[in-house]
Amino acid sequence: MKFDLMVGGGKWATTAALAQRAEAEGFSGMLFTEAAQVPWMAIATAANAAPKLEFSTGIAVAFPRSPMISAQFAWDLAENTQGRFRIGLGSQVRGHVERRYSALWDKPAPQMRDYVGAFKACIRAFRQEERLSYEGPYYSLSYMPAQWAPPRHEFEDVKVDISAVGPLMCRVAGELCDGVHVHPMHSMHYIENRLLPNVAAGAAKSGRSVEDVDLIVPVFVVVGDTPEERASAIGRAKTQISFYGSTPNYAFQFDDLGFEGTTPKLTQLMREGNVAAMAETITDEMLDHFAIVGRWDDVADQLINRYRDTASRVVSYMSADDVRRHPENLPRWGEVAKAVSAA
Numbered sequence: 001m002k003f004d005l006m007v008g009g010g011k012w013a014t015t016a017a018l019a020q021r022a023e024a025e026g027f028s029g030m031l032f033t034e035a036a037q038v039p040w041m042a043i044a045t046a047a048n049a050a051p052k053l054e055f056s057t058g059i060a061v062a063f064p065r066s067p068m069i070s071a072q073f074a075w076d077l078a079e080n081t082q083g084r085f086r087i088g089l090g091s092q093v094r095g096h097v098e099r100r101y102s103a104l105w106d107k108p109a110p111q112m113r114d115y116v117g118a119f120k121a122c123i124r125a126f127r128q129e130e131r132l133s134y135e136g137p138y139y140s141l142s143y144m145p146a147q148w149a150p151p152r153h154e155f156e157d158v159k160v161d162i163s164a165v166g167p168l169m170c171r172v173a174g175e176l177c178d179g180v181h182v183h184p185m186h187s188m189h190y191i192e193n194r195l196l197p198n199v200a201a202g203a204a205k206s207g208r209s210v211e212d213v214d215l216i217v218p219v220f221v222v223v224g225d226t227p228e229e230r231a232s233a234i235g236r237a238k239t240q241i242s243f244y245g246s247t248p249n250y251a252f253q254f255d256d257l258g259f260e261g262t263t264p265k266l267t268q269l270m271r272e273g274n275v276a277a278m279a280e281t282i283t284d285e286m287l288d289h290f291a292i293v294g295r296w297d298d299v300a301d302q303l304i305n306r307y308r309d310t311a312s313r314v315v316s317y318m319s320a321d322d323v324r325r326h327p328e329n330l331p332r333w334g335e336v337a338k339a340v341s342a343a
Contacts, residue, residue: 001304002028002313003337006058006218007320009037012045018320019046019053025334028341029054029084031216031315034061040073047081055081058181058216058315059090059163062115064101067139071122074158075150083155088181088216089115090163106138109168114138116176119160125149127156161216165249167198174202179214184317185244186217187289189256191310214312220291221316223299223336230293233318235279237291240317242278246270257289296332300339308343 005027007015019030030046030053032039043055055077062070070087077085091097091112097105104111114136121134125144132144161179164170173180180199182191200210220237224230244250251263262281269278287293292302307314319333 001308001311001340001343002054003303003340004029004031004054004056004313004315005320005333005337006031006033006315006317007042008033008035010042012042015042016045016049018323019050021330022334023050023053025331026338026341027053027334028313028337029056031056031058031088031218033058040077043077043085044080047077047084054084054086056086056161056216057088058218059088061092061096061101062089062112062162063091063097063105064103067115067118068122068141071119071126071158072150074119074160075123075126075156078155078158079153081155083157086159086161086178088161088163088179089119090181091169104138109166109172111138112162112169113172113176116160116162116172120176123156123158126152128152161214164195164199167194170195170198171202171205174199174208174210174213175205176202177213179216179312182215182217182311183244183250184218184220185241185250185253185290187253187257188306188310189289190253191215191217193256194252196310215310216313216315217307217311218315218317219303219307221299221303221318221336222287222291222293223296223322223332225295225297233322234287234293236321237318238279238282238287239275241282241287241290242266242275243270245282246278253290254286257286259286262286296335300336300343303336303340304343314340 005022007030032043039057047055074087091108094105097103118134118139118141124130125132132141134141159178162173162177163181164173165183199213203210222230222233222237245263246266254262266278294302323330
Protein backbone atom coordinates (compact mmCIF):
# COMPACT_ATOMS: atom_id res chain seq x y z
CA MET A 1 0.00 0.00 0.00
CA LYS A 2 1.42 3.34 -1.06
CA PHE A 3 0.94 6.73 0.59
CA ASP A 4 0.49 9.83 -1.56
CA LEU A 5 0.24 13.54 -0.91
CA MET A 6 -2.85 15.29 -2.30
CA VAL A 7 -2.23 18.76 -3.72
CA GLY A 8 -4.30 21.31 -5.59
CA GLY A 9 -3.25 24.38 -7.46
CA GLY A 10 -0.33 26.66 -6.79
CA LYS A 11 2.69 28.22 -8.42
CA TRP A 12 4.89 25.79 -10.30
CA ALA A 13 8.01 26.68 -8.32
CA THR A 14 6.17 26.05 -5.05
CA THR A 15 4.88 22.72 -6.35
CA ALA A 16 8.37 21.70 -7.47
CA ALA A 17 9.81 22.51 -4.05
CA LEU A 18 7.06 20.55 -2.31
CA ALA A 19 7.66 17.57 -4.61
CA GLN A 20 11.37 17.57 -3.78
CA ARG A 21 10.61 17.62 -0.07
CA ALA A 22 7.90 14.96 -0.33
CA GLU A 23 10.26 12.64 -2.20
CA ALA A 24 13.03 13.19 0.34
CA GLU A 25 10.70 12.50 3.28
CA GLY A 26 9.37 9.21 1.94
CA PHE A 27 6.05 9.84 0.20
CA SER A 28 5.19 7.43 -2.63
CA GLY A 29 3.68 10.00 -4.92
CA MET A 30 1.55 13.10 -5.43
CA LEU A 31 -2.07 13.24 -6.49
CA PHE A 32 -3.21 16.44 -8.21
CA THR A 33 -6.78 17.65 -8.05
CA GLU A 34 -8.39 19.85 -10.69
CA ALA A 35 -10.44 22.74 -9.36
CA ALA A 36 -9.42 26.35 -10.05
CA GLN A 37 -6.28 25.27 -11.95
CA VAL A 38 -5.52 22.50 -14.42
CA PRO A 39 -3.03 19.87 -13.20
CA TRP A 40 -0.86 19.11 -16.22
CA MET A 41 1.86 21.75 -15.97
CA ALA A 42 2.15 21.34 -12.23
CA ILE A 43 2.65 17.59 -12.66
CA ALA A 44 5.33 18.16 -15.28
CA THR A 45 7.12 20.59 -12.97
CA ALA A 46 6.87 18.26 -9.97
CA ALA A 47 7.99 15.23 -11.96
CA ASN A 48 11.09 17.05 -13.15
CA ALA A 49 11.92 18.05 -9.58
CA ALA A 50 11.23 14.65 -8.00
CA PRO A 51 12.34 11.84 -10.35
CA LYS A 52 11.26 8.99 -8.04
CA LEU A 53 7.72 10.07 -7.11
CA GLU A 54 4.66 8.67 -8.86
CA PHE A 55 1.97 11.05 -10.10
CA SER A 56 -1.74 10.94 -10.79
CA THR A 57 -4.73 13.18 -11.30
CA GLY A 58 -7.44 12.74 -8.76
CA ILE A 59 -9.35 13.75 -10.70
CA ALA A 60 -9.06 15.55 -14.03
CA VAL A 61 -12.48 16.60 -15.30
CA ALA A 62 -13.32 14.41 -18.28
CA PHE A 63 -16.42 15.63 -20.10
CA PRO A 64 -15.26 19.16 -21.03
CA ARG A 65 -12.25 17.62 -22.82
CA SER A 66 -12.19 15.44 -25.88
CA PRO A 67 -10.99 11.91 -25.06
CA MET A 68 -8.23 12.55 -27.58
CA ILE A 69 -6.94 15.53 -25.59
CA SER A 70 -6.95 13.53 -22.34
CA ALA A 71 -5.15 10.67 -24.08
CA GLN A 72 -2.50 13.05 -25.44
CA PHE A 73 -1.87 14.52 -21.99
CA ALA A 74 -1.60 11.04 -20.47
CA TRP A 75 0.67 9.78 -23.25
CA ASP A 76 3.10 12.70 -22.93
CA LEU A 77 3.19 12.53 -19.13
CA ALA A 78 3.71 8.77 -19.17
CA GLU A 79 6.76 9.22 -21.41
CA ASN A 80 8.26 12.18 -19.59
CA THR A 81 7.81 10.65 -16.14
CA GLN A 82 9.18 7.32 -17.42
CA GLY A 83 5.96 5.52 -16.59
CA ARG A 84 5.34 7.23 -13.24
CA PHE A 85 2.00 8.75 -14.25
CA ARG A 86 -1.54 7.40 -14.30
CA ILE A 87 -4.54 9.48 -15.29
CA GLY A 88 -7.58 9.71 -13.07
CA LEU A 89 -10.76 11.01 -14.69
CA GLY A 90 -14.04 12.13 -13.18
CA SER A 91 -17.40 13.37 -14.33
CA GLN A 92 -17.71 16.34 -11.91
CA VAL A 93 -21.32 17.46 -11.35
CA ARG A 94 -23.87 18.82 -13.75
CA GLY A 95 -23.63 22.47 -12.70
CA HIS A 96 -19.89 22.61 -13.31
CA VAL A 97 -19.99 20.68 -16.58
CA GLU A 98 -22.82 22.67 -18.12
CA ARG A 99 -22.48 26.12 -16.57
CA ARG A 100 -18.74 26.45 -15.89
CA TYR A 101 -17.37 24.44 -18.81
CA SER A 102 -20.30 24.73 -21.26
CA ALA A 103 -19.99 21.03 -22.04
CA LEU A 104 -22.34 18.08 -22.50
CA TRP A 105 -23.81 16.42 -19.42
CA ASP A 106 -26.19 13.53 -19.99
CA LYS A 107 -26.20 10.27 -18.05
CA PRO A 108 -22.83 10.31 -16.29
CA ALA A 109 -22.12 6.57 -16.01
CA PRO A 110 -22.93 5.69 -19.66
CA GLN A 111 -21.15 8.84 -20.81
CA MET A 112 -18.06 7.96 -18.75
CA ARG A 113 -18.15 4.40 -20.06
CA ASP A 114 -18.07 5.76 -23.60
CA TYR A 115 -15.39 8.31 -22.68
CA VAL A 116 -13.06 5.65 -21.28
CA GLY A 117 -13.67 3.46 -24.33
CA ALA A 118 -12.75 6.34 -26.62
CA PHE A 119 -9.70 7.21 -24.50
CA LYS A 120 -8.43 3.63 -24.71
CA ALA A 121 -9.02 3.57 -28.47
CA CYS A 122 -6.75 6.60 -28.76
CA ILE A 123 -4.05 4.88 -26.71
CA ARG A 124 -4.27 1.78 -28.92
CA ALA A 125 -3.90 4.00 -31.97
CA PHE A 126 -0.88 5.74 -30.42
CA ARG A 127 0.65 2.29 -29.90
CA GLN A 128 -0.06 1.54 -33.56
CA GLU A 129 -2.06 -1.52 -32.59
CA GLU A 130 -4.96 -0.37 -34.76
CA ARG A 131 -6.05 2.66 -36.72
CA LEU A 132 -8.22 5.12 -34.85
CA SER A 133 -11.81 4.00 -35.34
CA TYR A 134 -14.16 4.48 -32.41
CA GLU A 135 -17.90 4.98 -32.63
CA GLY A 136 -19.93 5.30 -29.45
CA PRO A 137 -23.12 6.97 -28.30
CA TYR A 138 -21.28 10.13 -27.22
CA TYR A 139 -17.86 10.09 -28.88
CA SER A 140 -16.75 9.39 -32.44
CA LEU A 141 -13.06 9.31 -33.36
CA SER A 142 -11.83 8.23 -36.78
CA TYR A 143 -9.15 10.62 -38.01
CA MET A 144 -5.49 10.55 -37.03
CA PRO A 145 -3.11 10.98 -39.98
CA ALA A 146 0.43 9.75 -39.41
CA GLN A 147 1.82 13.27 -39.07
CA TRP A 148 -0.59 13.92 -36.18
CA ALA A 149 0.16 10.72 -34.29
CA PRO A 150 2.33 11.19 -31.19
CA PRO A 151 5.74 9.49 -31.26
CA ARG A 152 5.94 6.10 -29.60
CA HIS A 153 7.94 5.58 -26.42
CA GLU A 154 8.88 2.97 -23.82
CA PHE A 155 6.05 3.63 -21.37
CA GLU A 156 2.93 2.93 -23.38
CA ASP A 157 0.99 1.03 -20.72
CA VAL A 158 -0.96 4.13 -19.70
CA LYS A 159 -3.20 3.42 -16.73
CA VAL A 160 -6.62 5.06 -16.57
CA ASP A 161 -8.70 5.34 -13.40
CA ILE A 162 -12.05 6.97 -12.74
CA SER A 163 -13.76 8.37 -9.68
CA ALA A 164 -16.91 6.50 -8.67
CA VAL A 165 -19.51 6.72 -5.93
CA GLY A 166 -22.75 5.14 -7.12
CA PRO A 167 -23.27 1.57 -8.34
CA LEU A 168 -23.33 2.31 -12.07
CA MET A 169 -20.04 4.24 -12.08
CA CYS A 170 -18.42 1.62 -9.84
CA ARG A 171 -19.36 -1.04 -12.39
CA VAL A 172 -17.84 1.04 -15.18
CA ALA A 173 -14.63 1.27 -13.18
CA GLY A 174 -14.58 -2.48 -12.63
CA GLU A 175 -15.25 -3.28 -16.25
CA LEU A 176 -12.93 -0.86 -18.03
CA CYS A 177 -10.44 0.81 -15.72
CA ASP A 178 -7.17 0.11 -13.97
CA GLY A 179 -8.34 1.75 -10.78
CA VAL A 180 -11.11 3.58 -8.99
CA HIS A 181 -10.79 6.80 -7.02
CA VAL A 182 -12.90 6.37 -3.91
CA HIS A 183 -14.68 9.50 -2.72
CA PRO A 184 -12.97 11.19 0.28
CA MET A 185 -16.24 10.93 2.20
CA HIS A 186 -16.46 7.20 2.74
CA SER A 187 -16.74 4.64 5.49
CA MET A 188 -15.45 1.09 5.45
CA HIS A 189 -19.09 -0.02 5.46
CA TYR A 190 -19.53 1.81 2.16
CA ILE A 191 -16.35 0.37 0.64
CA GLU A 192 -17.09 -3.21 1.70
CA ASN A 193 -20.84 -3.30 1.12
CA ARG A 194 -21.45 -0.93 -1.75
CA LEU A 195 -18.32 -0.03 -3.71
CA LEU A 196 -16.44 -3.34 -3.87
CA PRO A 197 -19.44 -5.53 -4.85
CA ASN A 198 -20.24 -3.21 -7.74
CA VAL A 199 -16.61 -2.96 -8.86
CA ALA A 200 -16.51 -6.77 -8.75
CA ALA A 201 -19.67 -7.02 -10.87
CA GLY A 202 -18.15 -4.73 -13.48
CA ALA A 203 -14.84 -6.60 -13.44
CA ALA A 204 -16.65 -9.89 -14.05
CA LYS A 205 -18.11 -8.47 -17.28
CA SER A 206 -14.59 -8.16 -18.71
CA GLY A 207 -13.30 -11.45 -17.31
CA ARG A 208 -11.44 -9.85 -14.42
CA SER A 209 -11.68 -9.93 -10.65
CA VAL A 210 -11.99 -7.08 -8.20
CA GLU A 211 -8.32 -7.62 -7.27
CA ASP A 212 -7.39 -6.40 -10.76
CA VAL A 213 -8.73 -2.93 -9.97
CA ASP A 214 -6.64 -0.62 -7.77
CA LEU A 215 -8.45 1.30 -5.06
CA ILE A 216 -7.04 4.81 -4.64
CA VAL A 217 -8.44 6.13 -1.38
CA PRO A 218 -8.23 9.74 -0.17
CA VAL A 219 -8.43 9.82 3.62
CA PHE A 220 -9.16 12.60 6.09
CA VAL A 221 -6.17 12.09 8.39
CA VAL A 222 -6.33 14.20 11.56
CA VAL A 223 -3.14 13.96 13.58
CA GLY A 224 -1.71 15.59 16.67
CA ASP A 225 -0.31 14.44 19.98
CA THR A 226 -2.87 16.30 22.11
CA PRO A 227 -6.55 17.18 21.73
CA GLU A 228 -5.49 20.80 21.43
CA GLU A 229 -3.15 20.01 18.52
CA ARG A 230 -5.91 18.07 16.75
CA ALA A 231 -8.71 20.58 17.32
CA SER A 232 -8.12 22.78 14.28
CA ALA A 233 -7.74 19.85 11.89
CA ILE A 234 -10.84 18.20 13.33
CA GLY A 235 -12.77 21.37 12.59
CA ARG A 236 -11.54 21.43 8.99
CA ALA A 237 -12.35 17.75 8.52
CA LYS A 238 -15.85 18.15 9.91
CA THR A 239 -16.43 21.19 7.70
CA GLN A 240 -15.36 19.30 4.58
CA ILE A 241 -17.41 16.21 5.47
CA SER A 242 -20.46 18.38 6.11
CA PHE A 243 -19.97 20.09 2.73
CA TYR A 244 -19.87 16.75 0.91
CA GLY A 245 -22.67 15.35 3.05
CA SER A 246 -25.03 18.20 2.18
CA THR A 247 -25.36 16.74 -1.33
CA PRO A 248 -28.45 14.50 -1.60
CA ASN A 249 -26.55 11.88 -3.60
CA TYR A 250 -24.42 11.17 -0.53
CA ALA A 251 -27.29 10.82 1.96
CA PHE A 252 -26.94 7.03 1.97
CA GLN A 253 -23.47 7.41 3.49
CA PHE A 254 -25.06 8.66 6.70
CA ASP A 255 -28.17 6.49 6.47
CA ASP A 256 -26.19 3.26 6.17
CA LEU A 257 -24.44 4.06 9.44
CA GLY A 258 -27.62 4.89 11.34
CA PHE A 259 -27.37 8.69 11.05
CA GLU A 260 -30.63 9.16 9.15
CA GLY A 261 -31.75 12.71 8.44
CA THR A 262 -28.24 14.17 8.46
CA THR A 263 -28.13 15.19 4.81
CA PRO A 264 -31.46 17.12 4.82
CA LYS A 265 -30.26 19.00 7.88
CA LEU A 266 -26.94 19.83 6.24
CA THR A 267 -28.67 20.86 3.02
CA GLN A 268 -30.85 23.33 4.89
CA LEU A 269 -27.88 24.76 6.77
CA MET A 270 -26.02 25.09 3.49
CA ARG A 271 -28.90 27.12 2.03
CA GLU A 272 -28.74 29.35 5.10
CA GLY A 273 -24.97 29.76 4.75
CA ASN A 274 -24.42 28.48 8.28
CA VAL A 275 -21.09 26.74 7.80
CA ALA A 276 -20.32 26.58 11.52
CA ALA A 277 -23.56 24.74 12.25
CA MET A 278 -22.86 22.35 9.37
CA ALA A 279 -19.54 21.37 10.94
CA GLU A 280 -21.17 21.00 14.36
CA THR A 281 -23.67 18.56 12.84
CA ILE A 282 -20.82 16.11 12.22
CA THR A 283 -20.42 14.35 15.56
CA ASP A 284 -17.25 12.70 16.80
CA GLU A 285 -18.96 9.34 16.22
CA MET A 286 -19.54 10.25 12.58
CA LEU A 287 -15.97 11.49 12.28
CA ASP A 288 -14.64 8.12 13.43
CA HIS A 289 -16.30 6.52 10.40
CA PHE A 290 -15.15 9.09 7.85
CA ALA A 291 -11.68 9.99 9.13
CA ILE A 292 -8.58 8.69 10.87
CA VAL A 293 -7.90 10.60 14.09
CA GLY A 294 -4.78 9.87 16.11
CA ARG A 295 -1.37 10.76 17.46
CA TRP A 296 1.75 10.92 15.36
CA ASP A 297 2.92 7.58 16.75
CA ASP A 298 -0.29 5.63 16.03
CA VAL A 299 -1.90 7.16 12.96
CA ALA A 300 0.11 4.99 10.53
CA ASP A 301 -1.06 1.84 12.32
CA GLN A 302 -4.65 3.06 12.10
CA LEU A 303 -4.29 3.60 8.35
CA ILE A 304 -2.73 0.18 7.88
CA ASN A 305 -5.38 -1.59 9.95
CA ARG A 306 -8.24 0.10 8.13
CA TYR A 307 -7.05 0.03 4.53
CA ARG A 308 -4.33 -2.62 4.11
CA ASP A 309 -6.70 -5.27 2.74
CA THR A 310 -8.51 -2.99 0.29
CA ALA A 311 -6.45 0.01 -0.87
CA SER A 312 -3.57 0.06 -3.33
CA ARG A 313 -2.86 3.67 -2.48
CA VAL A 314 -4.05 5.90 0.34
CA VAL A 315 -3.91 9.63 -0.21
CA SER A 316 -3.54 12.07 2.63
CA TYR A 317 -6.35 14.53 2.02
CA MET A 318 -5.26 17.06 4.65
CA SER A 319 -1.49 16.80 4.90
CA ALA A 320 -0.72 19.42 2.21
CA ASP A 321 -2.91 21.89 4.07
CA ASP A 322 -1.22 20.97 7.34
CA VAL A 323 2.24 21.42 5.82
CA ARG A 324 1.28 24.86 4.50
CA ARG A 325 0.28 25.84 8.04
CA HIS A 326 3.09 23.95 9.78
CA PRO A 327 6.06 23.27 7.44
CA GLU A 328 7.89 21.56 10.29
CA ASN A 329 5.36 18.71 10.15
CA LEU A 330 6.42 17.40 6.72
CA PRO A 331 9.06 15.01 8.15
CA ARG A 332 6.40 13.62 10.50
CA TRP A 333 4.07 13.03 7.56
CA GLY A 334 7.00 11.37 5.83
CA GLU A 335 7.37 8.94 8.73
CA VAL A 336 3.70 8.06 8.36
CA ALA A 337 4.19 7.58 4.61
CA LYS A 338 7.19 5.29 5.09
CA ALA A 339 5.38 3.19 7.70
CA VAL A 340 2.30 2.77 5.51
CA SER A 341 4.34 1.92 2.42
CA ALA A 342 6.38 -0.66 4.35
CA ALA A 343 3.29 -2.50 5.64
